[in-house]
Amino acid sequence: MSRVRFALAFLRNTWRGLTSMRTALVLLFLLAMAALPGALIPQRSLNPPQVDKYFKDYPDLAPLMDKVGLFEVFSSVWFASIYVLLFISLIGCLLPRCFEYYKQLRGRPVRTPKNLARMPHHAEATVDGTPDEVLARARRRLRGWRKEERTDDEGRRSISAERGYLREAGNLVFHFALVGLLVGMAGGKLYGYEGQVIVLADGSQFCNSGTYNYDSFRAGLSVDGTKLSPFCVRVNDFHATYQHNGQASSYRVGMDYQSGEDLATNSWKPYELQVNHPLRTAGDRVYLTGNGYAPKFTVTWPDGQQRTSVVQWQPMDPTTMLSQGATKFDQPGVTDEVQRRKTQLAVTGLFAPTAGYDGAIMGSQFPDLLDPAAAVDVMRGDLGLDSGRGQSIFGVDQKMVASGRLQRVARENIKVGQEIRLDDGTRIHFDGVERWANLQISHDPFQDYVLAAAIAVIFGIGTSLSIKRRRFWVRVAEHPDSGEGGSARTVVEVGGLARTDQAGYGEEFTRLAKDLLGTDGSESESPEAESARGRKS
Amino acid sequence: MGVNQTLSTYSDMAFATSVVIYIAAMLLYFAEFAYGGRKQAQRARSAELVGAGAPVTPAASEGGVGRVEEPQKRPLSERFGGMAVAMTVLGILVHGGSLLFRGVAVGRAPWGNMYEFGSAICLAAVIAFTIVLFRQMRAERRDAAPAQLRGLGGFVLLPVVVLLFLSGTVLYAKAAPLQPALQSYWIVIHVTAAIISSGAFMFAGVASILYLLRAWHENDPRKLARFAPRLPSGEALDRMAYRATVIIFPVWTFAIVAGAIWAEAAWGRFWGWDPKETCSFIAWVVYAAYLHARATAGWRGMRAAWINIAGLAVMIFNLFFINIVVSGLHSYAGL
Numbered sequence: 072m073s074r075v076r077f078a079l080a081f082l083r084n085t086w087r088g089l090t091s092m093r094t095a096l097v098l099l100f101l102l103a104m105a106a107l108p109g110a111l112i113p114q115r116s117l118n119p120p121q122v123d124k125y126f127k128d129y130p131d132l133a134p135l136m137d138k139v140g141l142f143e144v145f146s147s148v149w150f151a152s153i154y155v156l157l158f159i160s161l162i163g164c165l166l167p168r169c170f171e172y173y174k175q176l177r178g179r180p181v182r183t184p185k186n187l188a189r190m191p192h193h194a195e196a197t198v199d200g201t202p203d204e205v206l207a208r209a210r211r212r213l214r215g216w217r218k219e220e221r222t223d224d225e226g227r228r229s230i231s232a233e234r235g236y237l238r239e240a241g242n243l244v245f246h247f248a249l250v251g252l253l254v255g256m257a258g259g260k261l262y263g264y265e266g267q268v269i270v271l272a273d274g275s276q277f278c279n280s281g282t283y284n285y286d287s288f289r290a291g292l293s294v295d296g297t298k299l300s301p302f303c304v305r306v307n308d309f310h311a312t313y314q315h316n317g318q319a320s321s322y323r324v325g326m327d328y329q330s331g332e333d334l335a336t337n338s339w340k341p342y343e344l345q346v347n348h349p350l351r352t353a354g355d356r357v358y359l360t361g362n363g364y365a366p367k368f369t370v371t372w373p374d375g376q377q378r379t380s381v382v383q384w385q386p387m388d389p390t391t392m393l394s395q396g397a398t399k400f401d402q403p404g405v406t407d408e409v410q411r412r413k414t415q416l417a418v419t420g421l422f423a424p425t426a427g428y429d430g431a432i433m434g435s436q437f438p439d440l441l442d443p444a445a446a447v448d449v450m451r452g453d454l455g456l457d458s459g460r461g462q463s464i465f466g467v468d469q470k471m472v473a474s475g476r477l478q479r480v481a482r483e484n485i486k487v488g489q490e491i492r493l494d495d496g497t498r499i500h501f502d503g504v505e506r507w508a509n510l511q512i513s514h515d516p517f518q519d520y521v522l523a524a525a526i527a528v529i530f531g532i533g534t535s536l537s538i539k540r541r542r543f544w545v546r547v548a549e550h551p552d553s554g555e556g557g558s559a560r561t562v563v564e565v566g567g568l569a570r571t572d573q574a575g576y577g578e579e580f581t582r583l584a585k586d587l588l589g590t591d592g593s594e595s596e597s598p599e600a601e602s603a604r605g606r607k608s
Numbered sequence: 609m610g611v612n613q614t615l616s617t618y619s620d621m622a623f624a625t626s627v628v629i630y631i632a633a634m635l636l637y638f639a640e641f642a643y644g645g646r647k648q649a650q651r652a653r654s655a656e657l658v659g660a661g662a663p664v665t666p667a668a669s670e671g672g673v674g675r676v677e678e679p680q681k682r683p684l685s686e687r688f689g690g691m692a693v694a695m696t697v698l699g700i701l702v703h704g705g706s707l708l709f710r711g712v713a714v715g716r717a718p719w720g721n722m723y724e725f726g727s728a729i730c731l732a733a734v735i736a737f738t739i740v741l742f743r744q745m746r747a748e749r750r751d752a753a754p755a756q757l758r759g760l761g762g763f764v765l766l767p768v769v770v771l772l773f774l775s776g777t778v779l780y781a782k783a784a785p786l787q788p789a790l791q792s793y794w795i796v797i798h799v800t801a802a803i804i805s806s807g808a809f810m811f812a813g814v815a816s817i818l819y820l821l822r823a824w825h826e827n828d829p830r831k832l833a834r835f836a837p838r839l840p841s842g843e844a845l846d847r848m849a850y851r852a853t854v855i856i857f858p859v860w861t862f863a864i865v866a867g868a869i870w871a872e873a874a875w876g877r878f879w880g881w882d883p884k885e886t887c888s889f890i891a892w893v894v895y896a897a898y899l900h901a902r903a904t905a906g907w908r909g910m911r912a913a914w915i916n917i918a919g920l921a922v923m924i925f926n927l928f929f930i931n932i933v934v935s936g937l938h939s940y941a942g943l
Contacts, residue, residue: 092904099897103890103922110886110930117882118935145881256879265876314785322788346788347874358876511876518878525865533858536899 089156090163098157105153109144112136116143158250165246172239179219183229183544184566190544192567192580196588201559202228202547205587209545212586216543229546238571241534248527255524258517263291264299265513269383271365272309272324272506279303279355279512300353300514302330305339309362309506313439317390322346324359324508344508354514361386361509366445366501368398368418373496376403383507384422385465393435394422396465399454412453417467417477418499420447426486433484443504444486449493452477540570543583563588615713616783622706623727627772629699630734630765636692637762641838644685644755689758696738696761703731713783717796719803720786722931726775729927730768732807737764740811740848756840764814789937794870801863806923808856809895812849813920816913819845823910846909849916850902857895864888875937884938887926894919 088094113121122142126133140147187193198205209230210218216232223229266285270277282288282296290296308325327339330353342350350357363386369379384396397419405411423435426444433446453476455468462468471477483491490500543565550560565584569576682690707728711718719728737760744757786795818839825836839845867885872878879885898915901907931938 092900093907096897096900096904096907099893099900103893103897106886106890106893109881110883110890110934114881117880121935316784318784319788320785321791347792347794349873349876356876360876513876515877518872521878522869525868529858529862529865532861536854536858 086163089160092164095157095160095164098153098160101153102157105150106144108141109150112141112144114142114144116145154253158253161246162250165243168239169243172243175239176236180217180231180233180542182221183223183231183546185223187544187546187564187566190566190568192577192584193565194584194588195562195564197550197560197562198587198589199558200561202549202561204559205547205561205563206230206545209587212583213543213545227546227548229544232543232545233541234543235538235540235570238535238538238540241531241536241538243531244527245531245535248524248531251524252521252528255517255521259291259515259521261291261293262517263513263515264294265289265511267360267509267511269361269363269507269509270304270306271381271383272306272508273381274305274307276303276305277510279353285512300330300355301334302328302353302355303334304328304350304357304510306508306510309508311362311439311506313437317438319389319438322359322362326350328352328357354516356513358511358513359508360511363507363509364392364394364422364424364440364443365505365507366396366398366422366443367503367505369500369502370400370416371498371500372402374404378403379502381505382464388435390438391435392424392438395420396422397463397467399456399467408457412457412476413451415452415454415456415477416497416499417450417454418445418447419450419467420445422504424504426484428484431484440504440506442486444484445501446484447482447491448479449481449483449491449499450477451480451493539576541576541579542568542570543580545587611783611785612713613783615709619706619709619713619783622702622709623772623776626699626703626706627769627776629695629702630769630772633692633695633699634762634765634769636688636695637758637765640685640689640692640755641759641762643688644683644759644838686755689755692758692761693741696734696765700731700734700738703727703734707731710783714785716786717799719799720784720790720795721781722779723775723781725799725803726771726779726927728803729806729810730772730775732804733764733768733810734807736808736811736852737761740852753840756838756844759838760815760818760840763818764811767810767814789874792870792874794866794873798863798866798870801859801866805856805860805863806927808852809860809891809920809923812852812856813917813923815845815849815852816916816920819849819913820910820917823913846913849913853895853898853916853919857899860892860895864892871937880937882938883930883934883936884926887922887930891919891922891926894922 113125115122125142126137136142140149144150184190188195200208206220206228210220213230213232216234217236218230218232220228220230266282266288268277268285277284279299279302281299282290288296305327306324307327310321310323310325311319312321314320322345324344325341326344327341328350329337329339333340344350344357344359346359349359363383365381365383367379367381369377371377378400380398380400382396382398384394386392386394397417400416400418401411402414402416405414421433422443422445423433424439424443425435425437425441427434427436433444450467450472453471455462455471455477458468460468467477480493481491485491485501487501487503490498492498544567546564546566548562548564550562552560565580565587567576567580567583707718707724710724714720719725741757741761745754819842821832822836822839822842822845825832826842840848864885867888868878871880871882871885875882894915898912898919901912901915930936
């Protein structure tokens with residue numbers, strides 16, 4: 072029995088501790104501290120090459136850091152536990168406050184204090200009119216306030232008024248909207264997906280029919296790759312304009328897309344895709360996130376057979392668009408596996424849209440396609456495509472080079488229209504250059520909820536911080552001399568109390584007092600009240 | 609889109625002029641602060657004793673009003689103060705002109721790189737201080753003597769001048785069109801909100817630092833005995849910092865949300881823990897902690913002020929370190 076009671080007490084104390092403001096403060100600090108490494112240490116989700124570099128630079132430290140999740144801070148257990156605790160604490164704090172607020176909304180303003188002179192704001196004066204008239208005037212003046220007229224034990228009549236109830240409402244909306252924001256973001260992590268794909272700007276198509284169409288794909292926790300939103304895009308052309316210093320000033324992709332009924336009828340709608348102007352269709356968004364060049368080579372073998380290939384090369388420097396890559400060929404008509412592995416070709420090296428030379432070393436001077444040239448090694452032999460190992464489309468397998476199964480047979484700088492002749496008579500012709508666009512396809516069904524929650528957060532906090540909860544009291548009593556001279560006189564006493572620690576109620580109180588008393592209320596403040604105002608208002 | 613070189617040159621000249629004016633204003637503020645002398649401090653202290661811890665309102669009892677009506681010349685230090693305020697206003701006009709010329713020269717919002725951003729933040733901070741100064745001149749709002757308030761001026765302008773100097777030298781960028789990712793009307797919405805909040809937080813942070821100095825003195829009058837009494841009362845400083853934060857916190861929230869909306873269109877996701885996003889989030893959390901601390905027994909006063917200063921530290925870190933050292937999507941410094 073005592074053990075049960077002990078456990079209950081423990082739970083109750085834990086709950087009280089967790090929902091106290093002090094704990095919330097500590098958790099807020101922890102959250103801020105925990106997020107800090109996410110900004111300082113390279114994160115795998117943002118910049119994997121930087122993470123690799125970190126591993127190279129600190130080979131002893133990095134694996135340890137990796138173990139505690141410092142490279143994936145925002146998906147780490149400790150980060151999640153902090154914000155989950157914070158939100159539990161938040162909800163535990165909010166629910167009682169909701170009941171409290173509900174009671175306050177139904178309740179009546181508090182009774183007028185016996186001694187109004189003790190209030191932080193206070194004023195008193197004698198005015199013309201009967202107490203009834205004065206109270207009626209006060210009621211009119213206090214429009215928009217929640218009011219209650221009372222007569223106390225001693226027969227004194229007064230109005231107690233309170234205003235600014237929306238402050239607490241705004242505060243509650245703000246905190247609940249934060250919870251909504253978290254839920255919405257979690258929903259996006261569950262049901263969203265994001266993929267990247269490079270599409271040549273020569274009329275090539277991409278269809279969102281399966282994850283295999285993507286170059287890389289990041290699925291939400293409950294996305295299995297089926298049931299992607301059906302739509303297709305066709306990239307027709309790509310235009311970039313640059314300033315003279317090589318900085319891009321605009322990117323434009325001319326494309327067509329089809330979704331919904333258009334898929335059945337195979338009709339296309341045109342769209343101009345730009346940075347900041349994603350295509351929104353079928354519940355997905357299509358972004359332009361990158362671009363580059365794809366040199367086009369035609370290989371003519373001694374037997375007269377030809378193969379043409381356009382493959383994207385990877386930009387190494389965004390300001391000059393110097394690109395590297397490898398365009399790979401199989402000799403047509405070779406069916407023998409062994410023979411095939413001796414005759415595969417790769418044109419690999421550098422591509423410059425505007426070539427400049429330092430001796431024989433080619434570099435790029437400008438990102439636009441002004442004077443395209445390539446500095447290439449032609450490799451012949453076994454590309455290792457059958458080895459079962461995955462390889463980059465931007466380079467050749469260096470293991471094959473190291474083992475001598477892939478050998479360099481030519482090294483030349485060539486311009487568009489020129490060709491390289493190999494020792495066996497094979498000719499490699501540099502036909503021209505295509506451009507490609509890197510498209511990102513994103514899907515997040517909860518995005519709109521998150522936006523709605525974020526807007527509620529802003530309005531909630533704005534309301535909560537700009538509205539002041541304050542009380543105002545008016546007490547009237549017939550003046551002792553009243554009635555003798557024929558005109559009624561009334562002693563009016565007003566008092567005020569701000570229930571939040573913000574300055575500013577003083578001015579409103581002064582105005583109210585002025586209107587009701589006909590004098591400037593602030594002048595009759597007692598020293599006692601003034602010192603209290605310093606603390607309270 | 610071409611760049612109007614003439615206007616751009618005018619902008620640079622106006623920028624340099626505004627820095628000189630701010631330096632002059634700062635020196636004048638400090639001159640008043642330093643030579644305002646013991647008399648002023650003593651007056652302030654006696655007013656405080658009368659008020660028994662209340663906000664200092666010497667205007668009603670003695671000091672301010674009487675001083676103005678005195679036929680004799682105002683003390684030199686006070687004239688320094690008046691000149692400093694005039695210089696501040698002139699500085700704001702020239703500084704604003706610099707940004708305006710830059711904006712017209714490039715045909716876009718003039719905060720597309722670190723230089724322009726830093727310059728705009730400084731303008732926001734100076735304007736925030738000037739608003740407080742002029743608001744407090746109305747007697748019913750006053751909770752510090754005008755001379756004491758002006759005493760803040762030098763301490764607000766000091767970081768402003770430093771930041772402007774850094775912006776104009778290390779971070780300077782020639783007038784140029786924006787890169788594609790920045791070509792959006794959201795730059796006006798998101799960056800303006802960020803600038804205004806940064807400027808106001810800067811003012812609030814300075815007020816909190818001075819509050820701490822003043823509070824040390826109030827707890828132990830032997831500490832900073834010559835310096836602190838010239839500042840506004842601890843309570844007035846604390847309230848200034850709090851009110852500035854309360855007004856600007858929703859704006860900062862809005863700046864982050866607007867940034868997220870823009871990121872959704874420009875970068876393909878509304879939130880991706882980019883270093884700048886992360887750091888803005890941290891600053892938001894710290895300022896939220898400040899607001900909570902103000903409502904927690906035992907955390908008001910000095911502890912809350914420390915949190916506010918921590919918030920400012922995160923904002924400064926976010927401005928310099930994240931933009932310049934850490935590579936992320938917000939790396940528009942052009943360095």
